Amino acid sequence: MHRVRTGDRDVTITIRQMTPAFAGEVSAIDTMQPLPKATVAAIEAGMDRHGVLVFRDQHLTDDAQRAFTRNFGTLEASPGGHIATASERRLPPDMQDASNLDKDQKPLARDDRRRMFNLGNRLWHSDSSYRPLPAKYSLLSGRIVVVRGGQTEFADMRAAYDTLDERTKAEIEDLVCEHSLMFSRGLLGFTEMSEAEREMFRPVRQRLVRTHPVTGRKSLFLSAHAGTIVGWPVPEARAFLRDLIEHATQPQLVYSHQWRQWDLVMWDNRQTMHRVRRFDENQVRDMRRTTVAGDAVTVAQAA
Numbered sequence: 001m002h003r004v005r006t007g008d009r010d011v012t013i014t015i016r017q018m019t020p021a022f023a024g025e026v027s028a029i030d031t032m033q034p035l036p037k038a039t040v041a042a043i044e045a046g047m048d049r050h051g052v053l054v055f056r057d058q059h060l061t062d063d064a065q066r067a068f069t070r071n072f073g074t075l076e077a078s079p080g081g082h083i084a085t086a087s088e089r090r091l092p093p094d095m096q097d098a099s100n101l102d103k104d105q106k107p108l109a110r111d112d113r114r115r116m117f118n119l120g121n122r123l124w125h126s127d128s129s130y131r132p133l134p135a136k137y138s139l140l141s142g143r144i145v146v147v148r149g150g151q152t153e154f155a156d157m158r159a160a161y162d163t164l165d166e167r168t169k170a171e172i173e174d175l176v177c178e179h180s181l182m183f184s185r186g187l188l189g190f191t192e193m194s195e196a197e198r199e200m201f202r203p204v205r206q207r208l209v210r211t212h213p214v215t216g217r218k219s220l221f222l223s224a225h226a227g228t229i230v231g232w233p234v235p236e237a238r239a240f241l242r243d244l245i246e247h248a249t250q251p252q253l254v255y256s257h258q259w260r261q262w263d264l265v266m267w268d269n270r271q272t273m274h275r276v277r278r279f280d281e282n283q284v285r286d287m288r289r290t291t292v293a294g295d296a297v298t299v300a301q302a303a
């Protein structure tokens with residue numbers, strides 16, 4: 001057990017850490033109700049420390065999920081992060097659809113282009129690392145979960161950085177990568193994109209080593225979306241990024257979340273990566289994400 005205390009008001013929340021290094025389960029918080037500022041600050045402090053927080057039995061509606069998310073910043077809008085057209089979308093524009101469903105609540109066909117695109121979530125990534133302003137938190141609500149598979153796994157990117165040797169740390173300190181949804185989808189052989197999609201998914205620059213604004217801890221900013229290192233030959237960059245992801249996702253650095261219905265899982269994209277595991281997609285899996293937009297770029301974009 002670990003208690004987080006903030007400010008002058010005596011607010012504590014209880015967090016049970018779920019791995020030796022990170023990820024915690026929070027007890028006795030109702031995210032469906034408006035929360036006092038001090039409680040929100042205690043949750044933020046818990047996020048800074050644990051990187052991933054799990055809240056059980058949160059019977060959220062879309063509005064309640066958005067209201068809870070706004071405690072931590074501005075909601076990120078979904079355009080630019082998917083290939084579904086506005087008329088195909090099941091959720092409002094400030095929510096991300098992590099389900100396997102179409103607008104009629106039916107599982108997407110196996111060869112549906114939107115499903116194939118979404119399979120990119122099976123690769124380790126950090127949400128919105130393909131945006132110039134990458135995301136702060138993601139909050140994923142398990143409205144309908146599958147009983148077998150479909151776990152979300154998280155990797156602690158601070159531990160990934162800390163466990164590198166000093167030579168590698170020095171070598172990567174100032175490296176800058178380019179991230180794009182085209183790179184992550186390309187890894188799966190999904191390469192057919194329209195001109196408009198290519199334009200929307202134009203690569204953006206991100207530092208490879210970033211520093212957490214509150215804790216000052218360094219972490220590796222890796223993601224399947226990272227496809228080049230500025231100034232490096234592409235194959236060398238990709239081989240190295242693959243090595244680093246392999247290092248960062250060793251089992252002892254990973255927490256695997258087995259979903260229960262009405263779990264709310266919240267993670268800090270600035271210090272973790274995640275991926276979803278395979279499941280039977282004939283089953284309905286209704287997961288809805290809200291995202292807190294980042295408030296700082298990691299590096300200036302190319303002119």
Ligand SMILES: [Fe+2]
Nearest residue numbers: 121126127274
């Ligand atoms: Fe994600």
